Amino acid sequence: MGGKSFSLAKGEKSKAEKPKGKKSTGARFRDLSLWFVLIAIVSLFFADIFLYQPDPWEEFTRIGWGMVTPFWPDANELLMSALHTVSFALLGVAVSAALGVLLAIWFHWRVVRVFSAVIRSVHEIFWGLLFMQVFGLSALTGLLAIIIPFAGIFAKVFSDIFHQQSSATVDTLAGSSRLSRFFYGWIPQAWPAMRSYIRYRFECALRSSAILGFIGLPTLGFHLETAFRQGDYSEAAAVFWVFLLLIGTVRFWFYKKLLPAYLLGAVFMLPEMPPVNASFVWQFFTQDLWPSPLLNGDLPGAMSWYGNVLADEVGPALIQTIAITQAALVLSGVMALVWYPFASRWLVGRYYWVGRFKLLVLRSVPELMLAYLFMLLFGPSALPAIFALALHNGGLIAFLLANHSQDASSQQRQDSPSGLARYFYQDLPQRYPAFLALLFYRWEVIMRESAMMGVLGIATLGFYVDSAFEEIRFDKAFFLILVAAALNVIVDSLSRRLRKAAGLKTPRM
Amino acid sequence: MPGQAMFQLTGASFAHDDQLVLHDISLEIRDGEKVALVGPSGAGKSTLLSLLWKQQPDAVALCPQESGLVDLLSTYQNIYMGGLSRFSTLYNLINLIRPWAARREEVARVARTLGIEDKLWNSPDQLSGGQRQRVALGRALYRNMSVFMGDEPVSSLDPEQGEQLLIHVLQQHTTAIVAIHSPELAAKHFDRIIALKDGRIFGDWQAAELDLSTLESVYQDA
Numbered sequence: 226m227g228g229k230s231f232s233l234a235k236g237e238k239s240k241a242e243k244p245k246g247k248k249s250t251g252a253r254f255r256d257l258s259l260w261f262v263l264i265a266i267v268s269l270f271f272a273d274i275f276l277y278q279p280d281p282w283e284e285f286t287r288i289g290w291g292m293v294t295p296f297w298p299d300a301n302e303l304l305m306s307a308l309h310t311v312s313f314a315l316l317g318v319a320v321s322a323a324l325g326v327l328l329a330i331w332f333h334w335r336v337v338r339v340f341s342a343v344i345r346s347v348h349e350i351f352w353g354l355l356f357m358q359v360f361g362l363s364a365l366t367g368l369l370a371i372i373i374p375f376a377g378i379f380a381k382v383f384s385d386i387f388h389q390q391s392s393a394t395v396d397t398l399a400g401s402s403r404l405s406r407f408f409y410g411w412i413p414q415a416w417p418a419m420r421s422y423i424r425y426r427f428e429c430a431l432r433s434s435a436i437l438g439f440i441g442l443p444t445l446g447f448h449l450e451t452a453f454r455q456g457d458y459s460e461a462a463a464v465f466w467v468f469l470l471l472i473g474t475v476r477f478w479f480y481k482k483l484l485p486a487y488l489l490g491a492v493f494m495l496p497e498m499p500p501v502n503a504s505f506v507w508q509f510f511t512q513d514l515w516p517s518p519l520l521n522g523d524l525p526g527a528m529s530w531y532g533n534v535l536a537d538e539v540g541p542a543l544i545q546t547i548a549i550t551q552a553a554l555v556l557s558g559v560m561a562l563v564w565y566p567f568a569s570r571w572l573v574g575r576y577y578w579v580g581r582f583k584l585l586v587l588r589s590v591p592e593l594m595l596a597y598l599f600m601l602l603f604g605p606s607a608l609p610a611i612f613a614l615a616l617h618n619g620g621l622i623a624f625l626l627a628n629h630s631q632d633a634s635s636q637q638r639q640d641s642p643s644g645l646a647r648y649f650y651q652d653l654p655q656r657y658p659a660f661l662a663l664l665f666y667r668w669e670v671i672m673r674e675s676a677m678m679g680v681l682g683i684a685t686l687g688f689y690v691d692s693a694f695e696e697i698r699f700d701k702a703f704f705l706i707l708v709a710a711a712l713n714v715i716v717d718s719l720s721r722r723l724r725k726a727a728g729l730k731t732p733r734m
Numbered sequence: 735m736p737g738q739a740m741f742q743l744t745g746a747s748f749a750h751d752d753q754l755v756l757h758d759i760s761l762e763i764r765d766g767e768k769v770a771l772v773g774p775s776g777a778g779k780s781t782l783l784s785l786l787w788k789q790q791p792d793a794v795a796l797c798p799q800e801s802g803l804v805d806l807l808s809t810y811q812n813i814y815m816g817g818l819s820r821f822s823t824l825y826n827l828i829n830l831i832r833p834w835a836a837r838r839e840e841v842a843r844v845a846r847t848l849g850i851e852d853k854l855w856n857s858p859d860q861l862s863g864g865q866r867q868r869v870a871l872g873r874a875l876y877r878n879m880s881v882f883m884g885d886e887p888v889s890s891l892d893p894e895q896g897e898q899l900l901i902h903v904l905q906q907h908t909t910a911i912v913a914i915h916s917p918e919l920a921a922k923h924f925d926r927i928i929a930l931k932d933g934r935i936f937g938d939w940q941a942a943e944l945d946l947s948t949l950e951s952v953y954q955d956a
Contacts, residue, residue, distance in 0.1 A: 249857035251806035638802035639784055640791060642818045646826050650815055654806035 250728075254657055257727060258558075265555035272548035272611070273684060277604020284602050291458020295466050303448065307467055310444040312491035313364075313437070314430035317371030319488055322423050324372070325379020330407045332384035345377025346713035348677040349433045350593075350687070351706050353440050354694055359509045364495035367442045371433055375426065386418045387411045427479075431472050432591040439593060440680065443496050445471075446594070453597060465594070472589045514703040534701055538689040539708050546685040546712065549607050549675040550668075553614035557671065558664050560619025561626060565656070566648050568627035571634040581627065587620025592674045596681055605682040613678070614671050622663045626656050662729040669717040676709040686712075737765035740881065740909060741786045748781055755781045756933045763911060765880075768904055770920035770941075771913040773930035774953055779913040780885050782930065786911060787883055792819075795877035795907065797884040801870035805859040809850065812858060812869050813841045816876035844872050847902060849895075863890045871899060875906060882907035886915060897923075917949040 248256075278284065297303050331337045353370035360366045395410035412419070438446025445468050452461035479487075518526030566572035567580030592613045599609030630652055641647055679687025686709045693702035741763040748756040756778045763769055763786070771779045780799060787794055795816065803812050810833060817837070818826055829837060845851040848868040850861075858866050867890040874882060882903055888896035897919060904910050904923060914920050920927050921941055929937040929952040936952055 249808065249855075250859050251808070251857050254806065636800060638796070638798055638800065639787060640794070640796045640798075641802070642815070645823045646818045649827060649830055650807070650811070650818065651802075651804055654804045657806055 250658075251654065253727065254661060257661070257723075261551070261558075262555055265552045268548035268551040271544050272552060272607040273545065274607050274611075275604075276608070277606055278602060281602040287456075288458050288598065288601065292462045292465070294459045295463035296459040297463035298460075303463065303467060306438070306443055306445050306448055306464075307471055308494050309442075309496060310431060310434045310438075310468075311471070312494040313367045313371060313434040313442075313444060314427060315487055315491045316495070317368055317375060317434065318423060318427050318430045320368070321372045321375035322379050322426070324376035325383050326412065328376060328380030329383035329387060330403065332380060337380070341377040341380040342714055342717065343377070343710055345374045345381070346673070346710040346717070347374060347706055348673050348687075348709070349374055349437065350440060350677045350680055351690060351709065353437050353442065354680075354690065355703070355706065357440065358513075358694065358699065359506050360501060361499055362441045362443070362496075364498050365501070367434070367437055367444070368495075370437055371430055375430065375433075379423075379426070382422055383415075383419060386415045386422070389418075390414050428472060428475065428589075431475075432589075435468055436591045436593045439597075449594065450597065453601065468594075469586065469589060473585070509699070513699040516700040516704070531704070534704055538693075538701070538705060541684065542679070542686045542689050542705070543708070543712070545607065545683070546672070546676050546679075546709075549610050549614070549678075549683075549685060550672045550716075552607070553611045553618070553671050553675060554664065554668055556611060556615035557618040557622065557667065558660070560615050561622035561660065561664070562653070564619060564623035565626035565630065566652070568623060569630040569652075571630060571637075572644075572648055572652060577627075581624070584620045584624040584627065587616055588624055590617065592617045593678065593681070596678050596683070600681055600683070607683060609681075610675055610678045610683050610685070614674060618667050618671055622660065622667065625663060626660055629656055629659055658729055661727065662724060665720045665724050665729065668720045669713060672716045673709075673713055676712070739763070740765050741789050741911075743785065746785060748778075748785060750781070754933060756785070759785075759935060761928065761935065761938065763909070766908055767926055768909070768924045769911045769926045769928060770924035771911065771928050771930060772915075772917060772920050772949065772952060773936065777930040778933040779930055783883055783885055783911065783913055790881065793879055794881045794883050795874040795879040797870055797874040797882070797887045799885040801866060803858040803866055803869055805857055808855050808857055809845070809861070809869050809872075810838065810841050810854045813844055813872040813876050816873035817878070820878070841872075841876060844875050847875075848872050848899065864892070864895075867891060868899070871903065875903065880908045882910040882912070884910075884912040886913055889915060917946055917952075921946060921949060 328337055328341050349370045352373050353366060356366040356369050390411060394414050395406055398406050398410050435445045438444040439450050441447065445464050449461055449464040452464060512520065516527060516530045518530050564580065564584060568577055568584050570577040573580065595613035595616055596609045599612050603609050633655065641651055676686040679685040679689065680691045682688060686705055690702050690705045693705060739762045744760045746756060746759045747754060759782065771782065773779055787796055811830065814829060814837060842851055842854060845854055848871060850865055850868050853861060853865060858869055861869065867888065871887055887903065888900050891899065900919060900923060921944060925941055927939050927941055927944060927949065928935060929949065931952060
């Protein structure tokens with residue numbers, strides 16, 4: 226992924242010896258990149274990348290025609306589902322941000338850190354599938370599915386933001402309680418950074434809320450999935466454009482001052498809440514989610530139960546999930562490096578806004594929607610997942626890199642080269658550390674998403690989770706979710722170590 | 735014997751963030767002149783250099799203060815960057831993957847005169863401040879232009895080496911405009927000295943007719 230472009234040539238033997246000892250930064254980044262490319266290529270042999278659709282072009286033209294002829298018979302219905310989407314996102318972010326602050330305050334406790342890591346390692350869709358079994362397709366299911374993982378993410382990011390602040394203000398408050406120090410010192414000081422992160426998360430919550438429709442909640446994703454499944458591409462396009470419009474115009478319809486009114490409105494807009502049967506909920510979490518041999522204290526029985534699930538489901542699912550993740554990671558990187566110059570005024574000139582617009586659209590569309598679209602074209606193989614992940618994450622990283630590139634332009638020399646020479650000799654090598662940091666930062670996210678995409682029928686962990694829920698084998702489904710969570714925690718820590726070892730700073734998002 | 739005018743400013747002013755950096759500057763620099771720009775920091779030397787550079791961007795080898803070294807590329811590539819405009823894009827891109835033998839020869843020769851030949855395959859982030867400045871000078875030298883413009887190009891080197899390299903750079907170019915901090919170096923190696931103070935031309939002398947005490951008065955307040 227561009228690693229080769231700044232290879233350091235071997236010195237001529239007699240005149241200039243290659244330096245001994247420490248490898249240069251460029252060579253280290255190149256080697257690191259090449260390792261990931263190699264792993265991705267090997268992954269492709271394990272991933273199921275066949276075309277199950279004999280003629281993708283025919284479907285492609287039908288979808289393309291649908292996209293330019295959006296149509297929805299009942300405007301009221303579409304409006305309601307858009308309002309549901311916004312309500313889930315608003316309330317979800319409000320509650321999870323508050324919880325995230327509380328968790329961040331006690332983030333120096335290991336148990337809080339582990340708890341946050343575990344709750345954010347499970348995808349919204351998995352939380353949704355889990356709560357659906359007890360709370361049905363209710364508002365509670367949708368809200369919890371967003372609040373729980375988002376609280377874990379907020380906790381981590383807020384704690385990082387607190388750490389970046391100068392301690393001068395808080396030092397003057399020495400002697401006061403931890404809570405007062407936070408509410409009088411850290412939080413007011415960090416508030417601008419926190420607010421801008423919450424704003425970004427609101428956009429993510431809109432995406433999460435929309436895709437929860439894919440598992441049946443009454444948000445935009447529900448209508449999108451239904452329309453797609455029935456092959457009604459004009460209707461699907463109508464939902465798609467409404468969603469893009471919604472997410473693209475947040476800053477025009479979201480007034481900070483009206484936040485309390487919005488939140489109140491969101492509560493009223495939530496779908497119906499059926500009564501909850503407490504004993505059923507209790508039984509679900511204490512009995513149904515665990516394999517019966519384990520509950521009965523039958524250790525050999527439990528071992529054989531776990532052995533079977535590991536061999537039949539976890540093994541194959543892990544191979545697909547990891548293979549798709551690694552391939553998608555590298556393809557995201559390639560896409561980001563190819564796309565970002567087209568969105569930077571200093572590299573392509575005045576038409577940079579075309580590239581910017583494309584990247585904005587790509588990063589606004591959730592992976593699951595893109596994957597669904599590609600699945601119609603290629604069938605349920607690993608291909609749609611890899612393409613969808615690469616498009617969304619590549620677009621997102623490219624957008625950030627383009628911003629970095631534009632910001633750095635004022636520090637560039639007046640006599641900087643232009644065109645391709647500027648890109649390869651100056652901009653790309655300067656952006657590369659940030660690029661790697663961003664990509665490794667997304668690694669965990671890509672892993673989470675590729676596990677989840679199984680709900681579309683691609684054979685990753687999500688596929689087996691979904692099937693287990695359908696067979697009402699809650700114990701198996703829950704165990705598979707735990708495996709997905711563990712995998713995610715491992716990748717997260719691997720990425721952190723790798724970034725540290727490579728000397729990469731936490732990227733500016 | 736200076737030839738025809740290469741750079742000309744008449745009544746030029748320049749503002750940065752609504753702050754006037756240069757006031758009413760008029761000057762002419764002829765082909766063959768070696769001009770030193772002196773003056774306290776903040777006098778507008780860098781801004782004046784950048785205004786002059788804009789008049790002939792394609793004929794000038796520039797060595798600005800922000801050296802613009804690319805840390806992920808080798809010293810070789812950082813020096814080669816001075817020659818990018820001489821070769822085709824394709825040629826330049828191939829050079830990134832595998833440096834051309836002929837260019838390696840040339841760049842090594844430039845590096846040798848700068849005393850960094852052994853650092854050719856190190857990256858700038860492995861070099862000291864003085865070595866980095868030599869790489870930046872190398873890029874300017876490899877541009878092969880007749881005009882050199884430098885902004886404190888030897889400030890990170892020790893005085894003796896700095897002077898030697900300055901002499902070398904001046905020899906390699908027919909015309910030179912260099913912002914320089916040391917009045918001694920300015921008087922010794924340049925034909926003409928322009929002093930800037932508070933964004934105005936404070937004095938413009940031929941080096942021969944100038945004594946150091948006049949020059950040092952530039953640095954004194956009021």
